Amino acid sequence: MQVADWRTNPVANPQSAICNPQSRTVASKPYFPVARDLPDTPIRRVVDSFLNLIYPDQCFICSAPVTRRSDCGVCDGCWRNALRLRIAPPRCPSCGLPFQNFEEHSEYLCGKCILEAPPYSGARSFGHYAAELRRVIQELKFHDRRNLVGLMAPLLAGVFFENWGREDFDIVAPVPLHPKRSRERGFNQSELLARSLSRQIALPWVRALVRTRPTLPQVGLSDARRRDNVRNAFRCTAPEAVYGRRVLLIDDVMTTGATVSSAALALLDGGAIRVSVLTVARTTIFD
Numbered sequence: 435m436q437v438a439d440w441r442t443n444p445v446a447n448p449q450s451a452i453c454n455p456q457s458r459t460v461a462s463k464p465y466f467p468v469a470r471d472l473p474d475t476p477i478r479r480v481v482d483s484f485l486n487l488i489y490p491d492q493c494f495i496c497s498a499p500v501t502r503r504s505d506c507g508v509c510d511g512c513w514r515n516a517l518r519l520r521i522a523p524p525r526c527p528s529c530g531l532p533f534q535n536f537e538e539h540s541e542y543l544c545g546k547c548i549l550e551a552p553p554y555s556g557a558r559s560f561g562h563y564a565a566e567l568r569r570v571i572q573e574l575k576f577h578d579r580r581n582l583v584g585l586m587a588p589l590l591a592g593v594f595f596e597n598w599g600r601e602d603f604d605i606v607a608p609v610p611l612h613p614k615r616s617r618e619r620g621f622n623q624s625e626l627l628a629r630s631l632s633r634q635i636a637l638p639w640v641r642a643l644v645r646t647r648p649t650l651p652q653v654g655l656s657d658a659r660r661r662d663n664v665r666n667a668f669r670c671t672a673p674e675a676v677y678g679r680r681v682l683l684i685d686d687v688m689t690t691g692a693t694v695s696s697a698a699l700a701l702l703d704g705g706a707i708r709v710s711v712l713t714v715a716r717t718t719i720f721d
């Protein structure tokens with residue numbers, strides 16, 4: 435198992451920054467914002483105060499007044515709580531499932547990965563899909579608050595540089611929605627995240643997959659039903675962009691891993707030589 439491969443990053447390997455001049459333009463170490471990662475200028479404060487007089491805004495989680503437009507409708511307290519849900523090691527080196535009661539830097543695989551190795555070469559997520567972090571993701575998806583992508587993409591970039599380096603990948607690809615759901619929602623949150631992340635880590639993003647049939651929502655299904663639900667649900671539509679490439683697959687939430695496994699298989703069928711997975715959150719207590 436190539437554990438060391440997944441953890442290669444420019445911090446551990448300073449040579450990579452020298453070999454690739456482009457990497458000097460992007461962050462080269464794990465960076466997790468502790469509060470907002472947004473610029474705040476005096477002019478913006480004046481404009482925001484004026485707008486708040488006309489359209490007072492409230493936090494969509496706790497209803498506290500939100501004073502800045504750039505806060506995207508979530509107050510500082512709730513955002514800090516969302517950041518506290520970050521997944522810390524030790525975790526399964528393959529699927530990223532956090533372990534409890536294991537010594538740090540454990541290299542043990544989780545039971546599920548021992549039984550069946552996933553098709554992807556490693557999956558990582560920023561945080562637990564719970565409480566404030568779940569509310570933020572749901573607000574993006576179901577209430578069309580697309581500017582929340584600006585808050586979440588830096589979290590993905592932090593996890594990316596903590597586990598990998600840009601020399602480990604060629605392209606970034608989002609998990610697609612079925613065209614019908616995409617039409618209903620008007621956007622694909624995974625694509626917005628992938629586009630924003632691709633700018634931050636200076637790698638191109640590609641719309642490489644299509645969902646060939648609608649699938650039931652994964653929530654509430656058993657493990658076996660989830661696998662059946664998404665089996666052969668994806669097809670690679672851009673083999674010329676994927677062939678011989680190392681792909682970073684992006685999604686908003688990972689549940690049992692059935693969806694990302696199915697999408698990873700489609701990319702491998704399309705000729706990708708390796709697929710790794712990065713999501714904002716993952717369920718850590720299976721229901």
Ligand SMILES: [Zn+2]
Pocket residue numbers: 493494495496497498508509510511512513
């Ligand atoms: Zn709040």
Ligand SMILES: [Zn+2]
Pocket residue numbers: 526527528529530531543544545546547548
């Ligand atoms: Zn695992």
